[in-house]
Amino acid sequence: MTLISEQQIADTKARYGIEQLERASIRQLVMMVSDLEALSGVDFVRMELGVPGLSPAPQARAAEHAVIDSPLLAQYPALNGNPSLRQALSQFFKSFMNVDVPADNCIPTAGAMQASLAAFWLVANLHPTRTKILFLDPGFPTQIQQVQSLGIAYERVDVFAQRPRRVADQIRPYLENGDIAGIVYSNPSNPVWNCLAPEELEEIAALCDAHETIALEDLAYFGMDFRVDYSHPNQPPYPPSMGHYTHRCIQMFSGSKLFNYAGQRTGAVIIPETLMAIESEQLKARFGYASLRNALLFGVIQPTTAGLCQSAQAGFEGALRAMLDGKWNPLIEARAYEQRAVKLKAALSAHGFELLYDADGDTPIADGFYFAFGHPAYPDAGLAQALIEFGVSATPLTDAGAHHKHGLRACVGLMTDDDLHRIVGRLAAFQEAHA
Amino acid sequence: MTLISEQQIADTKARYGIEQLERASIRQLVMMVSDLEALSGVDFVRMELGVPGLSPAPQARAAEHAVIDSPLLAQYPALNGNPSLRQALSQFFKSFMNVDVPADNCIPTAGAMQASLAAFWLVANLHPTRTKILFLDPGFPTQIQQVQSLGIAYERVDVFAQRPRRVADQIRPYLENGDIAGIVYSNPSNPVWNCLAPEELEEIAALCDAHETIALEDLAYFGMDFRVDYSHPNQPPYPPSMGHYTHRCIQMFSGSKLFNYAGQRTGAVIIPETLMAIESEQLKARFGYASLRNALLFGVIQPTTAGLCQSAQAGFEGALRAMLDGKWNPLIEARAYEQRAVKLKAALSAHGFELLYDADGDTPIADGFYFAFGHPAYPDAGLAQALIEFGVSATPLTDAGAHHKHGLRACVGLMTDDDLHRIVGRLAAFQEAHA
Incomplete structure (x- = not known):
């Protein structure tokens, strides 16, 4: 069952003059998802924001x-x-x-x-x-x-x-x-x-x-x-x-x-x-x-x-x-992103999604702030919008000049444990709808 | 008697690749005067800086x-x-x-x-x-x-x-x-x-x-x-x-x-x-x-x-x-600039300088943050450098697209009562040298 109707999405896209999410800028997508949250009352799992989620040095x-x-x-x-x-x-x-x-x-x-x-x-x-x-x-x-x-x-x-x-x-x-x-x-x-x-x-x-x-x-x-x-x-x-x-x-x-x-x-x-x-x-x-x-x-x-x-x-x-001076180590603190990425990648993989650009040569990329993923049901475009129907937002790779244009970027910067918990149910619903 | 030698000025100009002060940018002039102060120990009366001298709102x-x-x-x-x-x-x-x-x-x-x-x-x-x-x-x-x-x-x-x-x-x-x-x-x-x-x-x-x-x-x-x-x-x-x-x-x-x-x-x-x-x-x-x-x-x-x-x-x-909210009135506080400009214009006028661009139609311009002045002994260029010899700095109007290219801009933003006192002696020395 979807959380957001096609009509709600169409109305919101129209407000920003967006024909296709693959053509929207990240900032436009952010504004659109915020509007959809307000409109629907659904608390999105937001992976589209490239925003740090940790604290500055005292x-x-x-x-x-x-x-x-x-x-x-x-x-x-x-x-x-x-x-x-x-x-x-x-x-x-x-x-x-x-x-x-x-x-x-x-x-x-x-x-x-x-x-x-x-x-x-x-x-x-x-x-x-x-x-x-x-x-x-x-x-x-x-x-x-x-x-x-x-x-x-x-x-x-x-x-x-x-x-x-x-x-x-x-x-x-x-x-x-x-x-x-x-x-x-x-x-x-x-x-x-x-x-x-x-x-x-x-x-x-x-x-x-x-x-x-x-x-x-x-x-x-x-x-x-x-x-x-x-x-x-x-x-x-x-x-x-x-x-x-x-x-x-x-x-x-x-x-x-x-x-x-x-x-x-x-x-x-x-x-x-x-x-x-x-x-x-x-x-x-x-x-x-x-x-x-x-x-x-x-x-x-x-x-x-x-x-x-x-x-x-x-x-x-x-x-x-x-x-x-060795008084603050933000790279150690940023390992929080690593842990979130591990969990998020596992959840996506378990529900029929595929990871993209996932290796440097033979070595898997680091689990970190961003990663890319796709879904076999959307070999060209449409995945960003399909996920929005289930209350999940991520950024299309189109603008980034990616060969894998169907892919999305996930950012774990602001993801909480609660997000990582909630997304599992939403991905399951997505999987069921695409079975 | 001059405070800064022609040699000191020539050396400092050479350091910044400046042939003529009329061709230097304001930022270059600022750096040059700072160097001359360090070199000579002379505390300049600095009118070249366009910097506010009052306090921000609490x-x-x-x-x-x-x-x-x-x-x-x-x-x-x-x-x-x-x-x-x-x-x-x-x-x-x-x-x-x-x-x-x-x-x-x-x-x-x-x-x-x-x-x-x-x-x-x-x-x-x-x-x-x-x-x-x-x-x-x-x-x-x-x-x-x-x-x-x-x-x-x-x-x-x-x-x-x-x-x-x-x-x-x-x-x-x-x-x-x-x-x-x-x-x-x-x-x-x-x-x-x-x-x-x-x-x-x-x-x-x-x-x-x-x-x-x-x-x-x-x-x-x-x-x-x-x-x-x-x-x-x-x-x-x-x-x-x-x-x-x-x-x-x-x-x-x-x-x-x-x-x-x-x-x-x-x-x-x-x-x-x-x-x-x-x-x-x-x-x-x-x-x-x-x-x-x-x-x-x-x-x-x-x-x-x-x-x-x-x-x-x-x-x-x-x-x-x-x-x-009427809790802070920076325009009243900025009247300090007005008072400084009145005194500085009087000192310049009393020592043979002329005010430029000093009226809007028949109305004298306000006494404020900036004003322009020149000297009849320098109808084309050279006034900025001549004043530097006497420990006074101001910005040539050349870059500003002024018809009166020989003029200088004075800024009172950072001028203190002490500056306004000291400049009188320096202008008197300048006047004597140009008598």
Whole structure:
């Protein structure tokens, strides 16, 4: 028996001008499910929200309180952030990733969002002919929106669907065209939680060096590949990173998921000195500044936000230092996501669903924040809407550039034990209806 | 006798790659003066910083503290901001400007900076041929940087230098070309503190309506024309606004100066429903969304910052409501700027300097946050550097598109009584050296 009628769904879709859920943005889906909850009184099991469900560091809160009581509220932030925050970011990348980037090249941003905006904007305007961005999909649809809004051309290729996986072979033809300025990927990936392995990164790095392309490494889920414990500073193992193999790598970091700090909009763009020191005619023509550093600060950061919120900078630094000092270990706390994913995957598998993108080579992906799943009754589309009828919401992979377009992304960020209990009955009803 | 040697200035300019101070950005000048202070031990009288020097509302601080202790830190802000903040913004514009804009069209931004970025980005992509921005100068150079970074074409015209002033006549030829999408001005203006009067705004509004051009009204210094007391809600007089004469007006508001909140990066873009409801093929092509509302939220706000910092939103709302409730009157407190400007103008005039852009028609401009001045010994350039030798810093008007290129902008935001005392001796030394 369904909990939501087809009519209720049709009415709600109409309100947002949505023809097919596979075409809706995540934010539209979120609004639609909230409306359906209000309309029907049904408490959905919501897996569509990519929202952290744990707590920020006490040190982060304390640092914010101190700024709120200080004269800093009235003072413009420096465009390149507080020196002590830059220092903490540099130490963090050294201690937790074994990557050396000078503090002055670790620039705070409004989430990884502003970091990737800056990276796309700059990298696509460095060179007269290398002007496109190549997305290694499935990926984060808002990054596609970023290049679209900026008028930057792009290509996308699903590198995780092919078995066996041959990422370098897949992307080589694009690079050989000579017009790719930057390659974007996320480790682990949103939405499918696949990870590029060290040997894959090394091959891609060699391609980047050969074709003078810059790797754009999205670390919004820094260290959250729970197959390995990356939570201890200054000792291996370190998370794989393109930064271990080439200086042609800009890293985009976020406080949102790792530090449970999504509300305060914190992140950073991490740029090796060899890139930061680039001077180019194209940058000069676009931004009025030939050097990448000046184009970043005066051509992107200042005209978008004029720097990052003072108290948020302090909170972000508080979280970084708490982790560096070994006083707070969010990667251990985030194992809660691992446990939820194990249970949720088991429930789905037990009720006729299939897991998608579930391995890196021969190794199963980590149980973590996201994973992808499908159902054989919906080989093309329709699964998201079918699940909504049973009070369960998840995000279609279509926008993410997935080869497996019929799949959905599940996020366990906000799932409670109660959700994990309730979903079993709903999946059973779904299974019965599809028997 | 000078306090700073020509050699010290030359060395410091070289460090920042500055050939001529008239070509340096404000941020570069700020860094240079800080370096000179460190190098020489001279405590400058700094008039180059556009920084508020008063205190935020206690209610703003309290609201931020509450959020810092709440689970909101971990939760993404809504792209269109908190409903209660939108409501407060709408009430504020009704109560303090007598302009009616629905709450859902008052979208919080990271300062007026993100508001003007959004306005330029959207307005220049509404129509196939109206794609340029026209700046009514002298203006804020970072807005020029915004359109340059976005690749938007622009024109600029100094509308305040001509005596008698004929703003509508000056801009009509530009509009008749048919390619102007938006007209930008600030009331009062940064850097010269001129204000467009109601009758001027009415004429410009008629031109906007005739040529389907959108006025972009920068209210970063909302109500700070101290010739009139605009500080009481729900009663005239109200500050002049294009919004009184046409719906073709987007307003850009800031918490930085009025609320002494520059550090937290708060502002808003205020859009009448007639504009918010626009649908256009050009928007669809650029942003993937035909409606201006969706293009704003999903094509600009999400890809730049993904919404405004949760605690900053609360603080901003706290300040708005404190002022709406009559519990806090920052416009009365800001009269401190008026008193400082009176003293500083007197000191400059007494030592051979001339005030520039010092009247709106026959009426002297308000004594306020900024004003412009020059010196007859420097009819073209060189005044900024000459003053630096005497330990006084101010910003050249060159970048601001001023006809009076030899002038400088003085800001009294951070000036203390001690500064106002010390500057007299320095100006006397300058006068003696130029006798």
